[in-house]
Amino acid sequence: MNKARRNPFNIAAMHGALILYTLIALFPVFVIVINSFKSRKAIFREPLALPDAETFSMIGYQTVMKQGDFFLYFQNSMIVTVVSLFFILLFGAMAAFALSEYRFRGNTLMGLYLALGIMIPIRIGTVAILEMMVATGLVNTLMALILVYTAQGLPLAVFILSEFMRQVSDDLKNAGRIDGLSEYTIFFRLVLPLVRPAMATVAVFNMIPIWNDLWFPLILAPAEETKTLTLGSQVFIGQFVTDWNAVLSALSMAILPVMVLYVIFSRQLIRGITSGAVK
Amino acid sequence: MTALKLSKVCKSFGPVEVLKNIDLTVEENEFVVFVGPSGCGKSTLLRVIAGLEDATSGTVEIDGEQVNTVPPAKRGLAMVFQSYALYPHLTVRGNMALGLKQAGHPKDEISRRISEASRMLSLDDYLERRPAELSGGQRQRVAIGRAIVRNPKLFLFDEPLSNLDAALRLNTRVEIANLHRQIDASMIYVTHDQTEAMTLADKIVVLRDGRVEQIGSPMDLYNNPANRFVAEFIGSPAMNFVPADMIGGPKGTYFGIRPEYATHSETGALSGTVVHVENLGADTNIMVDIGTGKPFTIRAFGQHRVEPGAQTGIAFDQANVLAFGEDGQRL
Numbered sequence: 001m002n003k004a005r006r007n008p009f010n011i012a013a014m015h016g017a018l019i020l021y022t023l024i025a026l027f028p029v030f031v032i033v034i035n036s037f038k039s040r041k042a043i044f045r046e047p048l049a050l051p052d053a054e055t056f057s058m059i060g061y062q063t064v065m066k067q068g069d070f071f072l073y074f075q076n077s078m079i080v081t082v083v084s085l086f087f088i089l090l091f092g093a094m095a096a097f098a099l100s101e102y103r104f105r106g107n108t109l110m111g112l113y114l115a116l117g118i119m120i121p122i123r124i125g126t127v128a129i130l131e132m133m134v135a136t137g138l139v140n141t142l143m144a145l146i147l148v149y150t151a152q153g154l155p156l157a158v159f160i161l162s163e164f165m166r167q168v169s170d171d172l173k174n175a176g177r178i179d180g181l182s183e184y185t186i187f188f189r190l191v192l193p194l195v196r197p198a199m200a201t202v203a204v205f206n207m208i209p210i211w212n213d214l215w216f217p218l219i220l221a222p223a224e225e226t227k228t229l230t231l232g233s234q235v236f237i238g239q240f241v242t243d244w245n246a247v248l249s250a251l252s253m254a255i256l257p258v259m260v261l262y263v264i265f266s267r268q269l270i271r272g273i274t275s276g277a278v279k
Numbered sequence: 280m281t282a283l284k285l286s287k288v289c290k291s292f293g294p295v296e297v298l299k300n301i302d303l304t305v306e307e308n309e310f311v312v313f314v315g316p317s318g319c320g321k322s323t324l325l326r327v328i329a330g331l332e333d334a335t336s337g338t339v340e341i342d343g344e345q346v347n348t349v350p351p352a353k354r355g356l357a358m359v360f361q362s363y364a365l366y367p368h369l370t371v372r373g374n375m376a377l378g379l380k381q382a383g384h385p386k387d388e389i390s391r392r393i394s395e396a397s398r399m400l401s402l403d404d405y406l407e408r409r410p411a412e413l414s415g416g417q418r419q420r421v422a423i424g425r426a427i428v429r430n431p432k433l434f435l436f437d438e439p440l441s442n443l444d445a446a447l448r449l450n451t452r453v454e455i456a457n458l459h460r461q462i463d464a465s466m467i468y469v470t471h472d473q474t475e476a477m478t479l480a481d482k483i484v485v486l487r488d489g490r491v492e493q494i495g496s497p498m499d500l501y502n503n504p505a506n507r508f509v510a511e512f513i514g515s516p517a518m519n520f521v522p523a524d525m526i527g528g529p530k531g532t533y534f535g536i537r538p539e540y541a542t543h544s545e546t547g548a549l550s551g552t553v554v555h556v557e558n559l560g561a562d563t564n565i566m567v568d569i570g571t572g573k574p575f576t577i578r579a580f581g582q583h584r585v586e587p588g589a590q591t592g593i594a595f596d597q598a599n600v601l602a603f604g605e606d607g608q609r610l
C-alpha cells in the first residue's frame with residue numbers, strides 16, 4: 001500500500017481524479033459568483049465569461065441591499081442555524097450518553113425509538129406541525145423553526161453520537177467517578193471532548209440542510225421579520241420575471257456564512273471521518 | 280481491624296451470574312492478590328468493591344462500615360486501571376490534583392501531596408506534560424500517583440502492569456512492593472501473572488467462575504492446594520497429574536507432582552519418551568510422554584543435554600506427591 005502511494009503515476013492519477021472532482025463540484029458555485037458581478041444582458045449572452053470592464057455591474061447587489069431587509073434575513077438564518085445546531089448537539093449528546101452509559105429497562109427500545117426518525121421524513125408531519133404551532137402561538141417566530149430543525153436533527157445525532165460514546169473507555173469514566181466527579185462533569189469534561197470529531201460531523205451534516213431549507217420557513221414563518229435568507233431570496237424569483245442579478249447576488253452572499261461555519265468544523269470533521277481508519 | 284469485608288457478595292448481569300457468594304476479608308496493611316483465569320470475575324469484584332457496580336446481594340464493609348450505598352469517591356479508596364485511564368486533557372499535575380480539588384482540599388495541601396507523590400515515583404520532570412507526551416511506564420506511574428495523592432485506606436489495582444514490557448514490569452513491580460512498605464494502606468491487586476502474585480502477595484485469592492477456590496499465603500497455596508484447579512494454577516510450569524493407579528495408588532484418583540520435584544534418571548516410578556526440551560539456561564524443562572495424553576514436565580536445575588526421542592525414567596520423592604480425588608479435591 002505504501003509502495004503504491006509513492007509511485008508517481010499513482011500519485012498523479014489520484015490527484016488528477018481529486019482535482020477533476022473539485023472542479024466539477026466548484027463549477028456551479030463559480031458560475032453563480034461570476035455572474036452575480038455581471039449585467040443582466042451579459043449573463044444571458046455569455047454565461048460562462050468572466051466579468052470584464054464592459055460587463056461588470058454591481059446592480060444585483062444593489063437590488064438585494066435595497067429590496068427587503070436582507071440583513072435581517074441573514075440574521076434570522078444565522079440564528080436559526082446556530083441555535084438549532086446547538087440544541088441538536090446538546091440534547092443529542094446527552095441522550096446518546098444516557099443510552100450508551102446506563103443500563104436501564106427499555107434501553108434498546110428507547111435507542112430504536114430515537115433512531116426511528118432517521119427513516120421517517122419530518123415533512124410528512126407538516127400539517128400536524130403547523131396545527132401545533134398555531135395552537136401554541138409559535139407561528140411566525142424563529143422558535144418554531146428552531147424546534148422543528150432540532151427535532152429533525154436529533155435522530156441521526158443520537159444514533160451517531162451513541163455509537164462513538166460507546167467507544168470512550170469505561171475506565172476513564174470510572175476513574176472520574178472514583179475522583180468524585182459528578183455524572184454531568186464526566187459528560188461535559190471527559191466524554192464530550194473525546195467525541196468532538198463526531199460532534200463536528202453531526203454539526204456539518206445538519207448545518208447545510210437547515211441553512212438551505214425553504215419548506216418550513218415558507219410554511220411556519222413567512223412573516224417579513226422572520227424570513228430566512230433562502231425564503232427572502234425568493235422575492236426575486238417571480239412567476240413571469242426573475243431578477244437574475246439579484247438572485248445570483250443573494251446566493252453568492254448566502255454561501256459565505258456556511259463556508260465560515262464549515263471551516264470551523266472541518267478540521268474536526270476530517271478527524272471524525274478518518275478516526276476509525278487511522279488509529 | 281479489617282480494612283475490607285465482603286459477605287455473600289453476588290453479582291449478576293441480567294441472567295448471567297458473574298460473582299457467586301464471595302466471602303473475603305482484607306486486614307489492615309495487607310497485600311491481597313486476586314488471580315484466576317480470564318473472565319472469572321476479578322475485575323467485576325474489584326468494581327463492586329470500588330462501588331462502580333452495585334452488588335446484586337450481599338454486603339461490602341470498609342473499615343467496619345457497610346458501604347453498599349456509598350458512592351465510589353466517598354469510600355476512601357483509589358483505583359489504578361489496566362488502561363491507565365488518565366484524563367487526556369489535563370497535565371500530569373492536573374490528573375493528580377483533580378480528585379483532591381473535587382474533595383475540596385486546600386491548594387497548598389494539594390501541591391504538597393503532589394510533590395510528595397511525584398518524588399516517590401520520580402515524576403518531577405513530567406508534571407507539566409500531558410499523558411499523550413509520556414511513555415507507557417510513565418503513564419502507569421502517573422496513574423499510581425493519582426491513586427497515592429488521595430491518601431486512600433485501600434488501593435485497588437486492576438492488572439496495572441499488563442501493558443508494560445518485561446523489564447519495566449519488573450521495575451514497577453518492585454516499586455509497588457516498596458510503595459506498599461512505605462504507605463499505610465491495604466492493597467488489592469488483580470493479575471494474571473504468577474510471579475507478580477507470588478512475590479507481592481501476603482494473601483492470594485484464587486477465583487474461578489465467580490467463586491473463591493482458595494485463600495491463603497503464596498506458600499500455602501503452593502504447598503497445600505485445596506484442589507486440582509489451584510494446584511494447576513499456582514506454579515509454573517504447571518503441576519503434573521498422573522492417574523494414581525500407574526504408580527500403585529487407588530484407581531480413579533490422581534497424583535500431582537510439581538515439575539521441580541521430579542528428576543530424570545535411568546530408573547524411576549515412571550518412564551517415557553522425551554518429546555520436547557526447553558533450555559532456559561538456569562533450568563531445563565524436559566517434557567516426557569508417559570502415555571497419559573499430556574506430557575509430564577520435569578524441571579531440572581542447571582543445563583542438561585537431553586535429546587528429544589530419548590527414553591528416560593522419572594524419579595520423585597513420595598513425600599512431595601499430592602493426592603487428589605476423582606472430584607478434584609485434595610485427599
Ligand SMILES: Nc1ncnc2c1ncn2[C@@H]1O[C@H](COP(=O)(O)OP(=O)(O)OP(=O)(O)O)[C@@H](O)[C@H]1O
Pocket residue numbers: 292295297315316317318319320321322323324
Ligand atoms: N457489563 C457487563 N454485562 C454483562 N456481562 C459482563 C459485564 N461485565 C462483565 N461481564 C461478564 O462477567 C464476566 C467476568 O468479567 P470480568 O471483567 O470481571 O473478568 P476478569 O476476571 O476481570 O477477566 P480478565 O482477566 O480477562 O480481565 C465475564 O464473563 C464477562 O463477560
Ligand SMILES: [Mg+2]
Pocket residue numbers: 321322323
Ligand atoms: Mg479484568
